[in-house]
Amino acid sequence: MLKFFICFIAGIGAGLGTGFAGMSAAAVISPMLITFLGLPAYEAVGIALASDVLASAISAYTYGKNKNLDIRNGLVSKRYTDTKQKHYK
Numbered sequence: 001m002l003k004f005f006i007c008f009i010a011g012i013g014a015g016l017g018t019g020f021a022g023m024s025a026a027a028v029i030s031p032m033l034i035t036f037l038g039l040p041a042y043e044a045v046g047i048a049l050a051s052d053v054l055a056s057a058i059s060a061y062t063y064g065k066n067k068n069l070d071i072r073n074g075l076v077s078k079r080y081t082d083t084k085q086k087h088y089k
Contacts, residue, residue, distance in 0.1 A: 006036045026052050
């Protein structure tokens with residue numbers, strides 16, 4: 001029961017912290033899993049990255065469903081930054 005409570009509080013803390021800061025949840029979840037639950041570091045990082053992938057996929061789906069996804073502009077921006085990086089190498 002204590003393990004569930006720790007996971008619940010850590011999840012809420014990670015969700016709020018990453019939601020307000022706009023950062024990756026892996027930076028918050030990994031230390032919590034290692035410190036409080038004693039998971040091995042590679043396993044904790046894997047779980048944190050998997051949660052990031054899932055959250056990103058759900059966000060992309062929600063943006064697409066609400067017609068807030070501008071793929072054309074994103075591809076143009078990507079191409080522009082790719083060509084800019086070639087000049088600095």
